[in-house]
Amino acid sequence: MKKSFTSTTRFRLAKSSFFFYLVCGFSLVTLIPLFLILWELIRKGYAQFNPSLFTEVAPTSMEAMLAHISGAPIPGGILNGITGTILILSLAILFAIPLGITTGVYLAEKQDKPVARLVRSLSDLLQGIPSIVIGVIVYIWVVKPMSSYSALAGSVALAIMMLPMVIRSTEESLKMLPTSLKEAGLALGGSYATVVLRILLPSAFSGLFTGSLLAISRVMGETAPLLVTVLGATTVNWDITRPVSAASLLIWEFYNDPNLAGLIWSTSLLLLLIILGINLCAKSIAKRWKIQ
Amino acid sequence: MENSINIDSILELKDVSVSYTPGKLAVNEVNAYFKPQTITAIMGPSGCGKSTLLRAINRMHELYPDIVTTGEILLKGQNIFKMNPMKVRRLAGMVFQRANPFPTMSIYGNVLAGYKLNNISLSKTEKDEIVEHSLRSVNLWEEVKDSLNKKGTFLSGGQQQRLCIARALALKPELLLMDEPTSALDPISTARIEEMLVELKDQYTIIIVTHNMSQAARISDNSMFMYLGELVEFGTTKQMFTKPKDKRTEDYLTGAFG
Ligand SMILES: Nc1ncnc2c1ncn2[C@@H]1O[C@H](COP(=O)(O)OP(=O)(O)OP(=O)(O)O)[C@@H](O)[C@H]1O
Ligand SMILES: [Mg+2]
Numbered sequence: 001m002k003k004s005f006t007s008t009t010r011f012r013l014a015k016s017s018f019f020f021y022l023v024c025g026f027s028l029v030t031l032i033p034l035f036l037i038l039w040e041l042i043r044k045g046y047a048q049f050n051p052s053l054f055t056e057v058a059p060t061s062m063e064a065m066l067a068h069i070s071g072a073p074i075p076g077g078i079l080n081g082i083t084g085t086i087l088i089l090s091l092a093i094l095f096a097i098p099l100g101i102t103t104g105v106y107l108a109e110k111q112d113k114p115v116a117r118l119v120r121s122l123s124d125l126l127q128g129i130p131s132i133v134i135g136v137i138v139y140i141w142v143v144k145p146m147s148s149y150s151a152l153a154g155s156v157a158l159a160i161m162m163l164p165m166v167i168r169s170t171e172e173s174l175k176m177l178p179t180s181l182k183e184a185g186l187a188l189g190g191s192y193a194t195v196v197l198r199i200l201l202p203s204a205f206s207g208l209f210t211g212s213l214l215a216i217s218r219v220m221g222e223t224a225p226l227l228v229t230v231l232g233a234t235t236v237n238w239d240i241t242r243p244v245s246a247a248s249l250l251i252w253e254f255y256n257d258p259n260l261a262g263l264i265w266s267t268s269l270l271l272l273l274i275i276l277g278i279n280l281c282a283k284s285i286a287k288r289w290k291i292q
Numbered sequence: 293m294e295n296s297i298n299i300d301s302i303l304e305l306k307d308v309s310v311s312y313t314p315g316k317l318a319v320n321e322v323n324a325y326f327k328p329q330t331i332t333a334i335m336g337p338s339g340c341g342k343s344t345l346l347r348a349i350n351r352m353h354e355l356y357p358d359i360v361t362t363g364e365i366l367l368k369g370q371n372i373f374k375m376n377p378m379k380v381r382r383l384a385g386m387v388f389q390r391a392n393p394f395p396t397m398s399i400y401g402n403v404l405a406g407y408k409l410n411n412i413s414l415s416k417t418e419k420d421e422i423v424e425h426s427l428r429s430v431n432l433w434e435e436v437k438d439s440l441n442k443k444g445t446f447l448s449g450g451q452q453q454r455l456c457i458a459r460a461l462a463l464k465p466e467l468l469l470m471d472e473p474t475s476a477l478d479p480i481s482t483a484r485i486e487e488m489l490v491e492l493k494d495q496y497t498i499i500i501v502t503h504n505m506s507q508a509a510r511i512s513d514n515s516m517f518m519y520l521g522e523l524v525e526f527g528t529t530k531q532m533f534t535k536p537k538d539k540r541t542e543d544y545l546t547g548a549f550g
Contacts, residue, residue: 178392180388180390180392181392181395182355183352183355183388183392184388184392184394184456186352186355186381187352187381187388187460188381188385188405188406188410188459188460189381189382189406189409189463190378190406190409191378194408194409194411195409199396199409202396203394203395203396205396
């Protein structure tokens with residue numbers, strides 16, 4: 001009796017450690033492409049990854065060619081792209097997050113109302129629309145009427161792309177909260193609005209924040225919708241009604257100009273590092289502020 | 293309390309019925325009245341409608357559109373269905389079966405949550421006073437006075453439940469509705485909460501749902517026995533435990549079912 005007990009235990013232990021190594025192995029396999037990409041970018045980009053990357057605007061093709069002939073590294077940086085990305089993203093956040101959170105609250109509260117179902121499916125569909133299509137639509141909605149490419153147009157396009165993710169993460173993190181929390185708030189005489197604002201949203205904060213960060217990092221590298229909305233600019237521009245550049249747009253421009261191609265790697269490296277940083281940040285916040 | 297001495301019934305239920313699904317009454321025409329400064333225990337087998345009845349009193353059922361409540365409930369003589377629901381809920385504080393402190397708030401913040409939710413602003417001294425007084429009345433002050441800024445969720449289960457009672461008391465309700473507040477607690481925490489309830493009786497009217505008959509016998513003045521949604525028997529606890537009028541009450545109390 002005792003013997004068979006220990007042998008099944010041993011078998012179970014072996015089985016569980018086998019699965020443990022299997023899972024570890026597969027996780028490592030999925031990590032390989034990430035490291036290969038990172039390695040490639042570092043190898044090719046480190047020479048151009050210097051302070052001027054952050055302090056100077058992108059060089060012209062001519063400047064780059066002259067530098068190439070004299071054997072010097074390509075001058076200039078991507079300041080116009082960095083500021084443009086910051087401008088477009090901040091506006092997009094301003095549009096998408098309040099709207100997304102309100103919609104998410106509505107969906108979490110009125111789960112089965114026909115309107116809620118409709119909104120939910122539309123938001124899911126929105127997530128599936130190719131980003132270039134969104135770009136073209138925003139071109140018609142914003143660029144045409146304003147008769148100018150602008151940071152504003154780009155931010156509308158990115159906001160539309162962020163919305164479904166913000167809505168989903170708000171809805172999901174509110175639904176994870178026990179109903180007892182809402183009941184406790186209302187039982188103290190709170191109005192519906194104060195309970196949502198002061199109890200439910202703060203309690204779901206880590207989920208909301210993580211979701212929003214992930215949405216930001218998702219759209220940060222978007223290029224196609226920006227091509228048809230912000231156009232690009234060779235100088236730093238903080239005017240939201242005028243064309244701007246963006247880090248991802250610069251990569252596309254560098255790719256199209258053999259003289260500038262050397263800058264692709266450092267720019268990509270920077271973009272990738274920022275996105276990885278945001279993702280790690282989101283993960284650690286999700287862990288730290290998780291409510292038991 | 294200044295206003296409750298002359299009125300001999302603080303809460304009156306007239307033909308109160310509640311249904312979750314049409315045609316099926318979870319609470320069936322309950323009539324009862326509650327005297328101020330008493331503890332009333334609601335007993336009965338699982339599913340007999342105790343929680344449902346309790347939640348009708350602070351209009352909790354209105355959160356769920358499918359639930360239909362009929363009849364009249366008079367709180368201090370006023371029909372609660374003609375009052376603002378937020379006011380009803382402030383007058384009739386509720387303590388739930390599972391302690392549910394607000395996870396984002398400190399112990400201090402939890403006690404004051406009712407004020408925050410009602411947008412009532414208080415001075416620092418008023419706040420300190422309310423927090424200390426409420427925590428003292430649930431016998432929690434000594435244990436937490438040095439860690440008021442810690443999250444309420446860091447406390448033990450029994451402490452959390454006392455915190456939730458303090459949170460309800462902070463708003464100075466007339467009535468305290470408690471749904472099995474000690475069922476998830478160990479005997480020591482339970483005993484402390486029972487002691488506290490008996491002390492609180494001087495100022496509040498308490499209605500407590502309990503499965504624990506000895507608890508009802510220890511702390512309550514009056515008892516209600518419910519069965520299949522109906523109020524079978526309602527009288528003094530002493531009378532109900534010694535000479536129950538109804539056969540079903542007797543069976544329940546002697547452990548024949550439930
Ligand atoms: N949300 C609900 N939807 C539908 N029916 C419900 C719901 N809650 C309770 N009921 C039904 O209403 C009746 C009374 O339930 P209630 O929760 O009031 O019982 P209870 O006396 O509090 O039981 P317990 O002692 O187990 O807590 C039960 O038959 C139950 O099935
Ligand atoms: Mg119950």
